[in-house]
Each structure stands twice: as C-alpha cells, then as structure tokens.
Amino acid sequence: MTVPLPSETRARASYKVQEQPLGTAKHVRIIGIGAGASGINMVRSLRRGLTNFEHVIYEKNSKPGGTWHENKYPGCRCDVPSHNYQFSWRPNPAWSNFCSPAPEIEKYLDDICHEERMMDTIKTNHQVVSAIWDEQRGVWIVTVRNLESGTEFDDEANFLVDASGILNNWKWPDIPGLHNFAGDLIHTARWPEQYEYKNKRVAVIGNGSSGVQLVPAIQPTVEKLCHFVRTPTWILPPLIMSMKMKEGPASKVLAGIEIDEAGNFSQAQIARFRSDPELYRKFIKTIEMDTGGNFPVVLNGGPVQHFATQKVREFMTASLRADERLCKALIPDYPLGCRRMTPAPGYLQSLQAPNVELYTGGISRIMENRIELASGEVVEVDAIICATGFDTSFVPRFPIIGRHGNVQDLMAEVPKGYMSCALPGVPNYFTFLGPNGPIGHGSVFTLSEHIAKYMTGIIRKCQTEGIKSLAPTQAAVDDFSEHIASFMPRTSWSSSCRSWFKGGQDKGAGYVTALHPGSRVHFFHMLETFRGEDWKYVYDRPSGNRFAYLGNGFSTKELDPTSDSTWYLNETATYL
Known part of the structure; x- marks a missing residue:
C-alpha cells in the first residue's frame, strides 16, 4: 500500500519566518544496527560531523567487532593487506x-x-526484530529484543542506519538429512570454542573464502580430511608474491x-x-595503489585479465604439481573474477597430502554417520564442517516497513538500491554495503569511512535545512539499476558461474547484486557529491516551504564566537 506524503494530502499552511539563524541544527536521534567495523566507524563520523544528536547502536553479540568477533575458525584471517x-x-x-x-x-x-569511549553508545546483546516508519511523525519505531532477558521494547529515532553487514547472516547448506547427522555438525561462522x-x-x-583457509589449518592433525567441492575456484598467489611479480x-x-x-x-620492522x-605512510599508500588498481583484471577480454589468468593458472598448476586429476577438478574454466578471488596459502598443497580426499560430485544426502554422494559412494565421517557462507x-x-510495505517483499526478486546506501520509499534509512555496494573492492574499513x-552529510543537511524525511526516488533507483545491468556484461562478475555476487545463482548481468559497477576509486568519486x-x-514546517531554514537573517557562523566569521576570505573557500 502506498502511503501519501503529507504535502500531498493537505493544503499548505501560511508561511512564517523562523526565529533562528541559518545553520541551526535541530535535535535528531539515530539508531544504528550492528557494531562491526561499519557501525564503529559511524560512531566516530557522527561525533565529528554532527551536533545536537543522540546515537545508540543495537548489537546482537556480546561484544562489538562483527564478523571478526564471530568468525573464529582455524586459519581465519583477512585477505587484504593489514x-x-x-x-x-x-x-x-x-x-x-x-x-x-x-x-x-x-x-x-x-x-x-x-x-x-564508544561502549556507552553500543548496547550489546540487543537484537533489532522489526522497524516501522511512521510517516506522520517522521520517525522509525524500532522493536528491540534484549537477548539476556528475552524481553522486547520499542525505541524511536529520526534515522535508522543498518550496519548489520552482508557477511553476517550465516546459513546451513541445503542438503537433505543434514541435521540428522549424529556427529559434530559445525558451521565456520559459529566455530565452537x-x-x-x-x-x-x-x-x-x-x-569459498573460509573453506580454503580452514582446510590447510586443520589438515596436518586430522585423521582424514574429506573436502567436498561443488565448483572450481581461482586461487591467487600470496599477495606479496603477486606484488613482486608485477x-x-x-x-x-x-x-x-x-x-x-x-x-x-x-620486530625491528614494526619498530x-x-x-x-x-x-609508514609511504608503505600504506603504495600498497593501497597496488590493491586498489586491480579492477582491470575483471574486465572481459582485456590484456590485464588475459595476463592475470595465465599467471594464476600457471601458479595453480605448479602448486598442484601438474596433477591432472586435481588440476581438472580445481582450476576453473570460467573467467578470472567470476567468483570472489582469494589468496589461500597452503590450500592447494594441502590437497595433495595422503590424509586428504577431494570429492567433486554432488552430495545426495547425509545420514547418521556418513555422507552419500550422487554417485552412490558413501563416505563415513566423525564431523561435518560447513564452510558454506x-x-x-x-x-x-x-521486517522493515517503509512507505510501500515490507522491504523483505520488495527485495525478494532482484535487490535494487541507491548507490548501495539507501532504498526508494524507505525514508531516513541508510545501509552500509547494500545492493551493488563495493564489497569486492578492497578494504571494507576505508569504504565504510x-x-x-x-x-x-545527508543527516546534517536534514538537521540544518528543515527536512523531516528524505528517500531516493524510484526513478533514480531505476536509472541506477539500468546502468548497472548495462555495465556488468563488461565484467567477469556476470559470467557463467555460481557466485554469491549473484545471490548464489548462475544468472546474467542484471543479477549481479553484490558489486559496484566500477573500480574502488570510482566508488569513492561517486560519493563525493550528494545528488x-x-x-x-x-x-518540517507545516507550510512546506523549502527555504524556511534560512531563518531570521543571521548565520550561526557569525554568531558562534569559536568560528571564523570571515572564512570567505580564505584562499581555500569554495562554492559548489
């Protein structure tokens, strides 16, 4: 059901000048969801960029840290330079x-x-269970469950910032009989202490990324390691080796x-x-230029992709000692980059160990103490570890209920958003790394900044310009999505392979929902200007006059004794 906006349902009231100076920031309350890297950085950004605000983050875990608190499986590490x-x-x-x-x-x-001192802002063991937009009041009504007591309560905020993360909601594989297994059943994202x-x-x-880290970490000490692979994947050389090769x-x-x-x-180097x-600064910036400049690798048919593919194939073949069976099973025939590329030191070598068996046929079902393959072969095991993402x-x-209903229903087919940060018809709602965000574009830390x-900046605009609510238009999102669908065939991301870039599907360019249509720098450049x-x-005002924020003719810049009231004489002063 479409909810009409207030300005569409009543006549404008008579206009009166507000008795406040230009630049006055109204009070706002902000609710954040999740205290991983993005949520933590949001605390700092709001503290540095806003005045007159409240901010609370609800975090379902007992500690902040997000995926780096949750993932504790052997071998878990970042695949981006520290x-x-x-x-x-x-x-x-x-x-x-x-x-x-x-x-x-x-x-x-x-x-x-x-x-x-962020812990006063972060409420751990609290999980958001629903959010409903109140159009008339311009607030989100957020229902939160206290995971320690089991009780639920409602909170309200002008803005809702979703930093719950894309690689956070782990899932079991869809295999018949999985939960009938009588041995140890483990998911890498919930590794038992x-x-x-x-x-x-x-x-x-x-x-995937967790499986190729886990296998070499546990292989030396298990009696038998049975590794089940559905799709080959490109394994990159270690990052240092790759950089030196260039x-x-x-x-x-x-x-x-x-x-x-x-x-x-x-220790001497750290000192x-x-x-x-x-x-230190030169080291950081040089490594960033190298890792941030890898976008040409995924451009189909280009010389960089061709060269990189040749080198990675040579690396994998050498690491597998040219074993014909292993090379056929593990080296893909789809383009480099169709699935997430990852370095995995020791992975290919571990698969040649005498206590490792590689299985590439599909799994038919799982029984009390064994796995049955589609071929009819039966493999008896004591533990099953699902590195299935x-x-x-x-x-x-x-449920997130915006102007046009539940976002869960609206996003069910092909998720579409605005520059990965916002959704049409969902006012005052922002999300980190939403649809077509730069999740495959290097360090998430810098991206989240x-x-x-x-x-x-958008929240500050609302505070100081009398804006009660805002949301991207459907037309803008449709145009953005059209550009994405037209651009993606240029990349290997849209090639034929099963990938979480396409929601685990093997579909075409219009289904590349996880990645930004461009390079890392391209994404940063795009966000420089608010459109x-x-x-x-x-x-805010009943009159609906967009210039009501101009106020009584004075500016906070001239009334604030701590500000530079003649900033316009500075050489760096700019006007858009």
Whole structure:
C-alpha cells in the first residue's frame, strides 16, 4: 500500500519566518544496527560531523567487532593487506603479519571501542526484530529484543542506519538429512570454542573464502580430511608474491621491508613503522595503489585479465604439481573474477597430502554417520564442517516497513538500491554495503569511512535545512539499476558461474547484486557529491516551504564566537 506524503494530502499552511539563524541544527536521534567495523566507524563520523544528536547502536553479540568477533575458525584471517585493512584515523603500525589473523583484527576493533569511549553508545546483546516508519511523525519505531532477558521494547529515532553487514547472516547448506547427522555438525561462522578436531575423520563442505583457509589449518592433525567441492575456484598467489611479480612500486617498497616467507613482520620492522611516520605512510599508500588498481583484471577480454589468468593458472598448476586429476577438478574454466578471488596459502598443497580426499560430485544426502554422494559412494565421517557462507540476498532478516510495505517483499526478486546506501520509499534509512555496494573492492574499513561521511552529510543537511524525511526516488533507483545491468556484461562478475555476487545463482548481468559497477576509486568519486535531485523531501514546517531554514537573517557562523566569521576570505573557500 502506498502511503501519501503529507504535502500531498493537505493544503499548505501560511508561511512564517523562523526565529533562528541559518545553520541551526535541530535535535535528531539515530539508531544504528550492528557494531562491526561499519557501525564503529559511524560512531566516530557522527561525533565529528554532527551536533545536537543522540546515537545508540543495537548489537546482537556480546561484544562489538562483527564478523571478526564471530568468525573464529582455524586459519581465519583477512585477505587484504593489514595496513590497509584499518581506519585511516586509527593507524596501527604493530600488525604482526601482512594479512592479519582474525584475533588481531578483533582486538583492534575492541581497543577502538574502549579507548574512544564508544561502549556507552553500543548496547550489546540487543537484537533489532522489526522497524516501522511512521510517516506522520517522521520517525522509525524500532522493536528491540534484549537477548539476556528475552524481553522486547520499542525505541524511536529520526534515522535508522543498518550496519548489520552482508557477511553476517550465516546459513546451513541445503542438503537433505543434514541435521540428522549424529556427529559434530559445525558451521565456520559459529566455530565452537576449544573444539578438538585432532585425529577425527572430518568433512569440509565448500571452497569459498573460509573453506580454503580452514582446510590447510586443520589438515596436518586430522585423521582424514574429506573436502567436498561443488565448483572450481581461482586461487591467487600470496599477495606479496603477486606484488613482486608485477615489478611495480609495491615491489620496490616491499624490497625494503623486513618480512619473512609467511608474511610476518620482524620486530625491528614494526619498530621502524612506529618511529618513521613518513616510511609508514609511504608503505600504506603504495600498497593501497597496488590493491586498489586491480579492477582491470575483471574486465572481459582485456590484456590485464588475459595476463592475470595465465599467471594464476600457471601458479595453480605448479602448486598442484601438474596433477591432472586435481588440476581438472580445481582450476576453473570460467573467467578470472567470476567468483570472489582469494589468496589461500597452503590450500592447494594441502590437497595433495595422503590424509586428504577431494570429492567433486554432488552430495545426495547425509545420514547418521556418513555422507552419500550422487554417485552412490558413501563416505563415513566423525564431523561435518560447513564452510558454506552467508545469506547474501540483501533481503533484511527482519521486517522493515517503509512507505510501500515490507522491504523483505520488495527485495525478494532482484535487490535494487541507491548507490548501495539507501532504498526508494524507505525514508531516513541508510545501509552500509547494500545492493551493488563495493564489497569486492578492497578494504571494507576505508569504504565504510567514506560511506559514513556520505550518510553523516545527508543527516546534517536534514538537521540544518528543515527536512523531516528524505528517500531516493524510484526513478533514480531505476536509472541506477539500468546502468548497472548495462555495465556488468563488461565484467567477469556476470559470467557463467555460481557466485554469491549473484545471490548464489548462475544468472546474467542484471543479477549481479553484490558489486559496484566500477573500480574502488570510482566508488569513492561517486560519493563525493550528494545528488539532491535524486531524492524526495518532506519538510518540517507545516507550510512546506523549502527555504524556511534560512531563518531570521543571521548565520550561526557569525554568531558562534569559536568560528571564523570571515572564512570567505580564505584562499581555500569554495562554492559548489
């Protein structure tokens, strides 16, 4: 049901000048969902960009940290260079490894929350279960469950910021009889503390990012490892090896860094990073240019993709010792980048160990103590570990009721959004890495910084320009989606393979819902400017006059004794 806007249902009231100066910020309340990296950064962005506001984050876990708190499986680590997988405002020269293990990243986020005094904003063990937009009042009514007491309560806010994350809602694979298994049934996203897998017959289902990290981590100590692979996947050389092969600026910088074959920095190198900010900054920016410049790899038919494909195939073949059976099973025939590309040190080598068996046929069903393949073969195991990923459909896991109904229903077929940050007909709602966001475009930390600045700027606009609510228009979202569908055939992302980039489907370009249509820098550039013409506004004042915020003729910039009232004489003063 379409809810008419107030300005469409009543005549405008008579206009009166507001007795307040231009720049006055009205009070707003903001509810955030999730205290992972994006939610944590949003706390800082709002503190630095707004005045006169309240902010609370509801986090379902017992601690902040998001995916880095939840994922504790053996071998879990980031596949982005550590010194770029951090906030620009919180550099950490002490990363132990070029690609840090999960516990270090969790500690990094935990330290920020405590040292920046964010825990007063973050309410742990609280889960949002529904959100309903009240058009008349211009507020979100959010129902929250206290997971410790089991009680529910309602909270209200002018703005709702969803930072619950795309790689957060884990799921079991759809295999008949899975939950009839009598042994240990585990998902990598819910790894039991102190779980002992030593000397067990273990099945690992899945060869995505978590599967290729888990297998080499547990292979040396299990009795038997049965690895079930549905689709081949491109395994990249270790990042340091790739950068050195390119012989570019990153290769030259790395030549002067003390780092061992496993990617561990020496203590002397960490000390140099601490004591030499210029070296540290150069290292970060050079590595960022290298990793951020990989977009041409996914452009179909281009020379970069051709060269990269050749080198990765050579690497995989050599790592598999040219074993014909393994090469046929593991090296894809689809274009490089169709599925998420990941380095996985030790993975290909571990598959050649005598205690490992690779299965590429489909699984028919799972019984009490064994797995039956479509071929009829039966494999007996003591434990099944599902490295089968997350629900990446972009459909919210709880009802969000906007102007046109439940977002869960509206997003069910092909999720579409506005620049990955907002949805049509869902006022004052923002989301990190929504449909067609840059989730495959390098460090999420830096991405979340720019997205948070973008959202903060919009909220500040509403505060200071008398805007009660705003949402992107359907026409703007339709145009954006049309561009995406037209652009994606240029990339390997739309090629024929099953991928979570396409919601786990093997469909065409219009179904690439997880990725931004361009490079990392392209996304940053896109968010530099707020396109106000793409949004529908409802104003605070009964008159609906969009210029009511101009007020009594004075400016807060001249009335605030702490501000520079002649800023317009500065050489850096700009006007759009």
